[in-house]
Structures are given as structure tokens and as C-alpha cells.
Amino acid sequence: SASASASASASPKTNRIAVFLLNLGGPETLKDVEPFLYNLFADPDIIRLPAAMSGIQTALAWLIAKRRAPRSRQAYDSIGGGSPITRFTTAQAELLETALNEDCDSSLEFKCYVAMRYWHPFTDEALAKAAEDDCRSAVVLPLYPHFSISTTGSSLRALLAEMQASQPRLMARHTVVPSWHQAPGYVDILARLVADELRDLAKVPSEKPICVLFSAHGVPVSYIERAGDPYKRHIEATVRLVAEATRARVRDDTTYELSFQSRVGPVEWLRPYTDDALVDIANRGIKRIVVVPISFVSEHIETLEEIDIEYREVAETAGIQHWRRVPALNLDADFIRELKFQVNDALYAKPVVSTSEACVVNSFDLDDRPLGVLTGVEKDVERLNSKTAAVAIALALLIELLANTRAIHLFGV
Numbered sequence: 176s177a178s179a180s181a182s183a184s185a186s187p188k189t190n191r192i193a194v195f196l197l198n199l200g201g202p203e204t205l206k207d208v209e210p211f212l213y214n215l216f217a218d219p220d221i222i223r224l225p226a227a228m229s230g231i232q233t234a235l236a237w238l239i240a241k242r243r244a245p246r247s248r249q250a251y252d253s254i255g256g257g258s259p260i261t262r263f264t265t266a267q268a269e270l271l272e273t274a275l276n277e278d279c280d281s282s283l284e285f286k287c288y289v290a291m292r293y294w295h296p297f298t299d300e301a302l303a304k305a306a307e308d309d310c311r312s313a314v315v316l317p318l319y320p321h322f323s324i325s326t327t328g329s330s331l332r333a334l335l336a337e338m339q340a341s342q343p344r345l346m347a348r349h350t351v352v353p354s355w356h357q358a359p360g361y362v363d364i365l366a367r368l369v370a371d372e373l374r375d376l377a378k379v380p381s382e383k384p385i386c387v388l389f390s391a392h393g394v395p396v397s398y399i400e401r402a403g404d405p406y407k408r409h410i411e412a413t414v415r416l417v418a419e420a421t422r423a424r425v426r427d428d429t430t431y432e433l434s435f436q437s438r439v440g441p442v443e444w445l446r447p448y449t450d451d452a453l454v455d456i457a458n459r460g461i462k463r464i465v466v467v468p469i470s471f472v473s474e475h476i477e478t479l480e481e482i483d484i485e486y487r488e489v490a491e492t493a494g495i496q497h498w499r500r501v502p503a504l505n506l507d508a509d510f511i512r513e514l515k516f517q518v519n520d521a522l523y524a525k526p527v528v529s530t531s532e533a534c535v536v537n538s539f540d541l542d543d544r545p546l547g548v549l550t551g552v553e554k555d556v557e558r559l560n561s562k563t564a565a566v567a568i569a570l571a572l573l574i575e576l577l578a579n580t581r582a583i584h585l586f587g588v
């Protein structure tokens with residue numbers, strides 16, 4: 176648990192509630208980078224291979240991790256030799272646990288556990304601690320405001336499978352917050368942070384308006400168009416609401432735009448890409464920019480290295496003169512209050528007890544078509560595509576492994 180506390184048997188509390196905070200995790204040292212990447216690429220929600228090819232997922236993950244590791248290690252090295260994501264998430268859990276226990280019913284006790292998908296503390300470690308603490312029910316709160324198959328979807332799949340297997344009692348009494356991308360508290364914090372930067376930047380004179388560029392982590396287009404991932408819609412909703420709330424605080428001619436960062440591999444990802452958007456903005460003669468990372472709630476490689484180092488250089492080379500980056504929410508007191516609100520809302524505004532099925536239904540937006548449901552024609556095409564692709568990748572892997580060539584480069588990794 177996030178805080179040291181008396182053992183379960185010594186406590187008078189009868190109702191202990193586990194709060195599982197889901198996040199991605201990150202390498203703590205450079206030595207961790209390759210195994211972390213392996214865990215990430217071995218996830219079928221990150222590399223969505225057709226069913227016929229699922230057998231080569233781990234081999235492919237091994238290969239891609241090996242290929243990508245040197246570049247990734249260099250990036251982690253430039254931000255101090257590891258990701259701060261675990262530190263931030265652990266501190267968020269501690270603050271949230273204190274906040275939840277401050278004014279709750281005296282028969283209740285909240286325990287917050289960090290459950291990371293690709294690095295320690297892993298999901299099963301979090302569940303084991305909740306069992307040790309004798310938690311009787313659970314709230315699952317992703318630290319991803321927007322739902323994506325690749326993030327919340329994947330973390331939920333892992334946590335619920337493990338919970339079903341190891342703790343059926345907890346499984347029978349849990350509830351899930353699927354996303355909180357439109358939560359007024361969340362929108363307000365972002366608007367406040369953006370407005371602070373705008374007021375500061377307004378002191379620098381310029382003929383052109385300031386541009387606020389929201390930069391979200393991208394996903395492949397196929398997630399949205401074929402698998403029905405609500406991620407893009409969720410991101411757009413946040414951007415619309417934060418732009419409105421910021422306009423209400425700072426009345427000027429600022430423009431608000433959205434782009435997507437961190438693409439990996441050869442497939443088409445959501446556009447516009449952040450680097451292209453920065454060049455486009457600079458080409459319009461704009462000199463002042465505020466970049467807002469919106470799909471992340473703490474600092475890590477995607478903010479500290481990709482935005483602060485790589486994209487800043489792109490922007491300045493293209494002619495942007497005044498660059499500001501809004502901080503991630505990190506340990507902001509309003510953010511912790513918002514997390515507390517989400518936990519209480521899940522407990523009291525929605526049914527406390529949900530079966531696993533209800534939970535899965537809960538997890539996706541009901542106005543979307545169900546995930547993974549394809550029509551008959553699409554299914555045939557899918558089957559054909561997957562067979563062809565399976566043979567091609569298997570051949571490439573074979574060539575690569577036997578001859579040590581770079582055949583897998585065909586797939587862009």
C-alpha cells in the first residue's frame with residue numbers, strides 16, 4: 176500500500192477499499208530499458224497482430240525491443256538515466272490515500288496501490304498487496320484521462336484477468352472508472368495552467384496571436400477506424416472544453432490546435448504529427464507558442480525528452496521565438512482532489528458492486544460500436560491479410576535470425 180499502516184487484523188476498520196491506480200510504468204535505470212520495451216511490445220493491445228499471427232508476438236517483441244533499445248536508452252539517458260513515472264505515480268498514490276481517508280466514513284479505510292502495465296510495481300504485485308491488506312472491495316482508476324485500447328484497455332484487461340484468477344472475492348466487488356476526459360475538475364486545472372502561460376507570454380509583444388498547441392500521445396489510425404477506439408474523440412472533447420474554459424479566463428485572439436506525438440513504426444498514426452504542426456505554425460509567422468501535453472498526467476520521457484528537447488528544437492529551427500510548455504499535472508493539489516472525486520464518484524454515484532461483465536461494458540463508451548466487431552466482408556479481408564502478413568513476417572524473422580540481416584526493417588522497426 177502507499178502508506179505504512181497497521182496490519183489488517185489489528186485494524187478496527189471493517190471495510191477496506193483498494194484503489195488501483197493504473198499506469199504504464201517506465202524503466203528506472205538504463206538496464207531496464209530493453210526488458211521494459213519487450214513487455215510493451217509483447218502486449219497484444221500495443222501491437223495488434225491478427226489472430227493467425229499471435230504465435231509470433233513474443234518473437235516480434237523481442238526483436239523490436241532489441242532494435243529500439245539503443246535509441247530509447249539514449250533518450251532516457253538524456254533525462255537522467257530513467258523515467259520519473261514511477262516516482263510521480265507512487266507520490267500521487269500516497270497523496271490520494273491521505274486525501275481519501277481524511278474525511279471518509281469511520282468504518283472505511285482506503286488503500287491506494289500502483290499497478291503498472293510494463294514495469295514494477297506490476298499489476299500482480301498490487302493485487303497481492305491488496306490481498307495482504309485484506310481489502311474487501313476495489314475501485315479501479317486509470318491514470319489515463321482518455322480511454323484507449325492501448326492504455327486503459329490493456330491495463331484493465333491485465334488487472335481484471337489477474338483479479339479473476341487470484342482474488343475472485345475482490346472481483347465480485349469492484350468498480351471501474353473507464354475515463355475522466357471531460358471531468359470539470361480536470362478541464363479546469365488544464366485551463367488554469369494554460370492561462371498562466373498565456374498571461375506570461377502576453378508580456379512579449381508580437382504582431383501575430385499566440386498559439387496553444389495541445390499535444391496528445393498518438394495511436395495508429397487503425398485503432399480508431401477499425402477497432403472503434405474512442406481515444407481520438409475523448410482527446411478532442413478535452414481540447415474543446417479546455418479551450419473554452421481558457422477563453423473564459425483569458426480573452427484574446429489566441430488560437431487552439433491539436434496534434435499527436437510519439438508515433439512508432441511504419442503504420443499511419445493520428446495526424447497532424449506534432450513536429451509537422453510546429454513547422455506549420457511557424458510558417459504562419461507565429462512567434463509565441465504554448466505546448467500542452469494532454470494525454471499524460473505526470474512528467475516522463477514523452478514530455479521531458481520528446482517535447483522539451485526534440486520538439487522545442489524543431490520549433491525554434493522553424494522560427495518560433497517564445498516557447499512555453501505547460502507542466503504535467505504531477506502532484507498539483509487540485510489534481511489530487513480530482514482523483515479523490517473520481518474515486519468517490521465511482522463508489523457512490525455508480526453501483527459499488529459490479530460483475531466482471533458489467534465492468535467490461537462500463538469500460539467502453541456505449542455509443543461506439545463494440546470493440547473488435549467486424550462485418551462479414553471485413554472478416555474475410557482480415558483473414559486474408561493476416562495470412563499474407565504472417566508468412567511475410569515469419570520469413571523476415573527467419574532471415575533476420577539466421578543471416579543477421581536487417582530484413583525486419585521492411586516493417587519499419
Ligand SMILES: C=CC1=C(C)c2cc3[nH]c(cc4nc(cc5[nH]c(cc1n2)c(C)c5CCC(=O)O)C(CCC(=O)O)=C4C)c(C)c3C=C
Nearest residue numbers: 200201202221247258260323325326392394439470475476
Ligand atoms: C497516454 C497515452 C499513451 C498512449 C495512447 C500510448 C500508446 C502507444 N505507445 C506506444 C509505444 C511506446 N510508448 C512508450 C512510452 C510511453 N507511452 C506513454 C503513453 C501512451 N502510450 C507514456 C506515458 C510513455 C512513457 C513512459 C516512460 O518511460 O516515461 C514507449 C517507450 C519509449 C520509447 O522508446 O519511445 C514506446 C515504444 C504504442 C505503440 C502505442 C499505441 C499503439
Ligand SMILES: [Fe+2]
Nearest residue numbers: 199392437477
Ligand atoms: Fe506510448
